[in-house]
């Protein structure tokens with residue numbers, strides 16, 4: 001459980017802050033709503049007070065607490081402002097502390113998560129962009145606004161991220177490994193490739209893509225721009241651009257083109273080792289057959305082809321699914337695949353590997369790091385491995 005100050009600015013999206021409050025309370029946090037005076041014009045403070053851990057704060061001077069901003073600021077583990085108006089963004093970037101919310105942030109050393117919300121013209125305004133950049137550079141975690149419907153029937157970029165997305169940013173801001181990946185480009189592959197036999201059939205595997213998606217989300221929450229090369233389409237997530245592929249060949253092409261200027265490549269996809277030697281362009285009929293033999297030919301090893309053609313200082317993370325001699329096989333793969341970090345799944349363990357929400361892994365790096373995680377969420381694996389990759393950025 002963390003102590004969270006939920007700051008609410010005066011924008012139409014203030015009603016969505018009520019859902020965010022419920023989500024944070026549902027995760028077991030102690031949440032104190034802090035509303036600007038303008039926010040109370042959009043949603044009454046009573047609604048927040050009734051749902052929160054304690055009464056909503058709306059004034060620097062009229063509360064029973066004589067110095068509310070320092071008490072709130074010092075005791076908070078995290079401050080999340082949603083919606084963050086152009087006005088509050090300006091105040092925070094310029095050291096203005098003339099209301100309870102801006103004064104609380106100024107009196108705090110806690111991590112701040114900001115979810116801006118405004119009309120597209122306001123969001124594009126040079127002053128707003130300058131202030132957002134200043135806050136991002138100072139380590140504030142920004143939840144980028146989405147494209148969608150805005151107030152008064154307008155649409156464009158500026159719509160506040162959905163409450164569950166902001167709650168995900170808060171979750172990954174609260175982990176102790178949280179690092180700032182702003183300015184980094186990360187390419188992640190996810191899911192199982194499909195090798196077509198004919199127009200309706202394919203050879204596939206049981207990979208769900210959950211581990212790759214977890215990497216993409218954690219990295220995006222920590223500020224990286226992420227490209228997710230995936231065989232399964234996933235819901236939109238801020239800073240994650242999806243590239244849908246199907247076969248190993250398509251994945252290879254996408255990975256080679258997307259890794260340009262990447263700082264980190266995470267190869268979490270389960271790529272088929274073989275493909276069908278001759279694809280049948282019409283559906284193979286059963287009628288006259290009593291059996292059938294498919295001839296297969298080897299696919300390219302995407303990871304090795306990426307690392308062997310690397311000329312810069314991109315870090316590569318590979319995955320290996322093993323059924324025996326995990327540590328020995330991992331050490332071999334760390335070197336033979338030319339990766340910086342290898343993550344090994346023992347897929348014989350219950351709750352590990354394909355199509356589960358949890359995983360058990362052993363992680364080795366070429367700099368000698370080694371750790372194991374038993375029966376943890378795939379998000380927890382992503383957190384630990386990305387934190388290790390971050391230390392490697394710093395050591396290189």
Ligand SMILES: Cc1cc2nc3c(=O)[nH]c(=O)nc-3n(C[C@H](O)[C@H](O)[C@H](O)COP(=O)(O)O)c2cc1C
Pocket residue numbers: 008009010011012013036037038039084085086087088099117118119122151
């Ligand atoms: C109907 C209405 C909707 C508004 N929506 C937004 C908004 O979505 N984002 C924003 O930055 N400002 C919006 N504003 C302007 C802010 O309310 C105004 O800048 C105010 O001073 C913000 O105060 P605060 O930052 O202390 O909450 C809106 C104003 C009105 C009247």
